[in-house]
Amino acid sequence: MSxxxxxxxxxxxxxKWAKDGLYNTNFEDEDRKKYYNLVMFPYPSGDKLHIGHWxxxxxxxxxxxxxxxxxxxxxxxxxxxxxxxPAENYAIKHGIPPAKSTAKNIQYMRKQLQAMGTxxxxxxxxxxxxxxYYKWTQWMFLQLYKKGLAYKKKSPVNWCPQCQTVLANEQVxxxxxxxxxxxxxxKDLTQWFFKIRNYAEELLNFDGLxxxxxxxxxxxxxxxxxxGSEVVFNITNGENSTQSDKTxxxxxxxxDTLFGATYMVIAPEHPLALEITTENHxxxxxxxxxxxxxxxxxxxxxxxxxxxxxxxxxxxxxPVNGKVIPIWIADYVLATYGTGAVMAVPAHDERDYxxxxxxxxxxxxxxxxxxxxxxxxxxxxxxxGVLVNSENFDEMESEEAKEKITEFxxxxxxxxxxxxxxxxxxxxxxxxxxxxxxxxxxxxxCGEVPLPEKDLPLELxxxxxxxxxxxxxxxxxxxxxxxxxxxxxxxAIREVDTMDTFVCSSWYFLxxxxxxxxxxxxxxxxxxxxxxxxxxxxxxxxxxxxxxxARFFTKVMRDLGFINFNExxxxxxxxxxxxxxxxxxxxxxxxxxxxxxxxxxxxxxxxRMYLMFMGPFTEGGDWNDSGIKGIARFVDKFYDLxxxxxxxxxxxxxxxxxxxxxxxxxxxxxxxxxxxxxxxMMEFTNAALKTRIDPDSKRIxxxxxxxxxxHLAEELWEYLGETESIFNSEWxxxxxxxxxxxxxxxVIQVNGKVRAKKEVDANIEKDDAIKIAKSLNNIQAHIEGxxxxxxxxxxxxxxxxxxx
RNA sequence: GCCGCGAUGGCGGAAUUGGUAGACGCGCAGGACUUAAAAUCCUGUAUGGGUCACACCAUGUGAGGGUUCGAUUCCCUCUCGCGGCACCA
Numbered sequence: 001m002s003x004x005x006x007x008x009x010x011x012x013x014x015x016k017w018a019k020d021g022l023y024n025t026n027f028e029d030e031d032r033k034k035y036y037n038l039v040m041f042p043y044p045s046g047d048k049l050h051i052g053h054w055x056x057x058x059x060x061x062x063x064x065x066x067x068x069x070x071x072x073x074x075x076x077x078x079x080x081x082x083x084x085x086p087a088e089n090y091a092i093k094h095g096i097p098p099a100k101s102t103a104k105n106i107q108y109m110r111k112q113l114q115a116m117g118t119x120x121x122x123x124x125x126x127x128x129x130x131x132x133y134y135k136w137t138q139w140m141f142l143q144l145y146k147k148g149l150a151y152k153k154k155s156p157v158n159w160c161p162q163c164q165t166v167l168a169n170e171q172v173x174x175x176x177x178x179x180x181x182x183x184x185x186x187k188d189l190t191q192w193f194f195k196i197r198n199y200a201e202e203l204l205n206f207d208g209l210x211x212x213x214x215x216x217x218x219x220x221x222x223x224x225x226x227x228g229s230e231v232v233f234n235i236t237n238g239e240n241s242t243q244s245d246k247t248x249x250x251x252x253x254x255x256d257t258l259f260g261a262t263y264m265v266i267a268p269e270h271p272l273a274l275e276i277t278t279e280n281h282x283x284x285x286x287x288x289x290x291x292x293x294x295x296x297x298x299x300x301x302x303x304x305x306x307x308x309x310x311x312x313x314x315x316x317x318x319p320v321n322g323k324v325i326p327i328w329i330a331d332y333v334l335a336t337y338g339t340g341a342v343m344a345v346p347a348h349d350e351r352d353y354x355x356x357x358x359x360x361x362x363x364x365x366x367x368x369x370x371x372x373x374x375x376x377x378x379x380x381x382x383x384x385g386v387l388v389n390s391e392n393f394d395e396m397e398s399e400e401a402k403e404k405i406t407e408f409x410x411x412x413x414x415x416x417x418x419x420x421x422x423x424x425x426x427x428x429x430x431x432x433x434x435x436x437x438x439x440x441x442x443x444x445x446c447g448e449v450p451l452p453e454k455d456l457p458l459e460l461x462x463x464x465x466x467x468x469x470x471x472x473x474x475x476x477x478x479x480x481x482x483x484x485x486x487x488x489x490x491x492a493i494r495e496v497d498t499m500d501t502f503v504c505s506s507w508y509f510l511x512x513x514x515x516x517x518x519x520x521x522x523x524x525x526x527x528x529x530x531x532x533x534x535x536x537x538x539x540x541x542x543x544x545x546x547x548x549x550a551r552f553f554t555k556v557m558r559d560l561g562f563i564n565f566n567e568x569x570x571x572x573x574x575x576x577x578x579x580x581x582x583x584x585x586x587x588x589x590x591x592x593x594x595x596x597x598x599x600x601x602x603x604x605x606x607x608r609m610y611l612m613f614m615g616p617f618t619e620g621g622d623w624n625d626s627g628i629k630g631i632a633r634f635v636d637k638f639y640d641l642x643x644x645x646x647x648x649x650x651x652x653x654x655x656x657x658x659x660x661x662x663x664x665x666x667x668x669x670x671x672x673x674x675x676x677x678x679x680x681m682m683e684f685t686n687a688a689l690k691t692r693i694d695p696d697s698k699r700i701x702x703x704x705x706x707x708x709x710x711h712l713a714e715e716l717w718e719y720l721g722e723t724e725s726i727f728n729s730e731w732x733x734x735x736x737x738x739x740x741x742x743x744x745x746x747v748i749q750v751n752g753k754v755r756a757k758k759e760v761d762a763n764i765e766k767d768d769a770i771k772i773a774k775s776l777n778n779i780q781a782h783i784e785g786x787x788x789x790x791x792x793x794x795x796x797x798x799x800x801x802x803x804x
Numbered sequence: 805g806c807c808g809c810g811a812u813g814g815c816g817g818a819a820u821u822g823g824u825a826g827a828c829g830c831g832c833a834g835g836a837c838u839u840a841a842a843a844u845c846c847u848g849u850a851u852g853g854g855u856c857a858c859a860c861c862a863u864g865u866g867a868g869g870g871u872u873c874g875a876u877u878c879c880c881u882c883u884c885g886c887g888g889c890a891c892c893a
Contacts, residue, residue, distance in 0.1 A: 253892090
């Protein structure tokens with residue numbers, strides 16, 4: 001039976017910490033350096049806290065506690081990302097209003113989070129679905145609207161037939177709805193967008209950010225900058241007929257291949273597609289466009305799929321040499337990127353090459369490799385090289401030709417340099433109930449009118465029928481379809497769409513330090529003092545959406561003069577994924593693991609430490625409960641060490657061990673290597689149980705374990721007679737000279753192979769070390785009769801004798 | 805296809821700038837305690853050979869090669885796994 005009663009102790013301290021307000025942040029504290037320690041706030045689903053939450057929050061909390069012990073004024077808030085589809089789906093299924101089920105879930109999760117023993121500042125709790133919060137989300141919308149960063153556009157959008165809602169491209173995973181997994185189709189709708197593209201260039205700059213390289217790379221990829229040129233082609237509807245006034249512009253990164261353009265391809269969705277098609281091709285083209293509409297982007301973009309296309313009967317005139325080339329329509333060209341049209345250079349582009357071979361189109365070589373040969377009869381040559389068949393530009397290198405040719409056509413008014421981004425504007429409208437309503441009204445007289453700020457929040461009406469019927473549920477709310485214009489008081493209707501939940505989560509970190517402010521979204525002075533967030537911990541799945549949107553919002557707020565910093569998150573860390581039998585845990589697979597039963601059995605400290613001990617924090621791992629016993633045993637041993645272990649003499653070995661442990665734990669915590677923090681504490685405990693331990697060393701051991709086992713440490717701290725919380729104590733330092741032992745085990749190698757070990761004085765000189773080495777039997781056996789070529793001595797470590 | 809990351813005992817994993825591979829934990833085996841079990845404690849535990857037992861020897865960090873006195877660590881080639889992006893013009 002263990003002496004340590006985890007449950008009693010954990011409950012005792014959770015109550016006391018709350019009563020004392022230990023973790024309530026003093027935002028005005030000028031003595032300590034501020035530290036904003038943030039985790040990605042949870043979505044309050046009915047599943048309660050799962051292992052993934054624990055794996056994120058518990059180590060993040062340990063990090064916060066460590067920073068506090070290091071003397072920082074740590075602000076560690078928590079809240080709930082409580083708008084969203086699951087609550088709405090739940091409501092549709094069970095008839096319980098989202099507000100109700102959400103409130104219930106939050107209440108339960110709050111309890112679990114408290115039982116975890118985290119140092120959250122509950123005074124600053126927020127949830128995005130409360131009117132006190134979404135009032136300010138709506139305010140944010142109005143700021144972007146006034147700045148011209150919010151606009152409406154009719155566009156083909158992804159439509160999920162099951163959720164009866166629109167999905168952003170970013171939310172479609174493998175052709176399926178990210179949340180419900182239904183096959184996604186297309187539909188034309190008028191939607192609200194945020195102009196995130198205005199910030200594309202600045203969002204590529206990560207200077208001064210301590211982010212995982214991987215995440216930076218992913219965002220850069222997502223934004224997808226390419227530098228190239230635009231070229232304008234005039235259109236003619238017959239090979240020999242006169243030229244029309246129509247033009248098609250293409251974007252290319254390889255204008256050096258312009259002389260090799262032998263045809264043009266436009267996307268089926270290109271606005272001119274039908275217009276330029278001649279009579280005899282019309283039927284064909286219409287057929288093709290219809291087919292393309294039915295294909296999902298995924299099928300269209302499948303690499304293994306054979307390329308298809310149809311001729312329009314029209315021709316384009318290459319501005320550089322007047323060459324007349326046929327215009328085709330093919331679905332391998334996407335309307336959403338660039339201009340929706342490309343010049344095809346089959347000799348130097350693989351896709352164009354495959355297409356040209358299939359439809360027997362001309363291939364003209366215009367780039368030769370600088371060294372060696374290429375064979376365009378066999379495949380396209382896609383690298384840079386030297387121009388041929390390019391008139392005045394012959395013999396020029398690709399790099400130079402890109403500039404010279406662009407300048408040439410620019411003079412003729414047929415093109416220019418151009419930078420293109422893959423990033424699309426952010427589609428924020430949702431035809432859903434459970435989100436923040438968009439504060440816009442449509443007046444018969446005044447048109448589109450933003451709601452005055454004083455009228456916020458525009459509250460979600462109750463009793464709305466939110467069963468999906470292809471329209472926004474709010475279209476059935478009387479207040480929304482029948483309202484007054486704030487301008488002229490005339491009849492008007494409200495916007496019935498709500499906002500993407502990513503809007504809510506794009507600014508919550510600004511709200512936390514002022515979560516109770518009723519007059520402002522955030523307090524400029526406090527936010528400027530407390531942000532950027534010093535540490536942000538959350539899943540890597542948010543690399544391209546949430547983390548990009550949050551950066552965008554921060555930059556917009558800066559440009560509007562509300563804040564004075566450029567980036568929201570100074571340091572970012574992603575926790576790894578916890579799997580079960582190497583598969584992602586999910587309710588549908590039935591392979592979820594409930595943390596509660598383990599917390600019940602062993603206590604939260606043990607569970608927290610076990611999660612940390614499993615492996616490196618950023619790598620995650622496969623859940624297996626067989627090892628948790630080891631942590632429970634360790635906690636008992638550690639408790640015994642502090643509680644029962646007799647005071648021993650403060651001997652030298654213990655002291656050196658202690659200081660080495662301080663250094664190792666400090667270094668590893670700095671790198672968030674919690675797994676080796678646990679094992680280091682185990683080693684120390686095992687050793688100290690043998691040597692006995694003095695009270696001062698006990699206190700230090702408690703401080704070292706406090707970040708990863710807060711209740712245990714606090715309890716024993718009190719037992720040792722301390723009256724202040726251990727989390728108000730100061731992190732121990734170590735003495736450098738105590739890190740090494742007086743004696744070392746010298747390793748002796750012959751030709752790099754270990755042949756003997758010998759305990760010697762740590763400061764032994766090279767000559768003495770080699771002399772001792774050679775005197776050993778086993779070494780003599782290995783060097784006997786051989787010529788010594790070299791003798792290597794690594795101070796304090798090893799001797800290597802090289803023989804021939 | 806491209807980009808990134810990874811591969812170490814039966815298992816999770818550890819290993820400063822290249823310097824004792826396998827820390828710590830789980831599991832397993834043997835022993836102590838117990839009427840017995842659980843719990844706890846002690847000992848052992850990479851593989852093969854060798855020894856009564858040590859000593860000792862060989863092999864060994866996905867595969868093959870290279871650099872080096874010395875490689876889990878650096879370089880090249882390949883295989884497999886994971887994550888991201890993907891007809892991006």
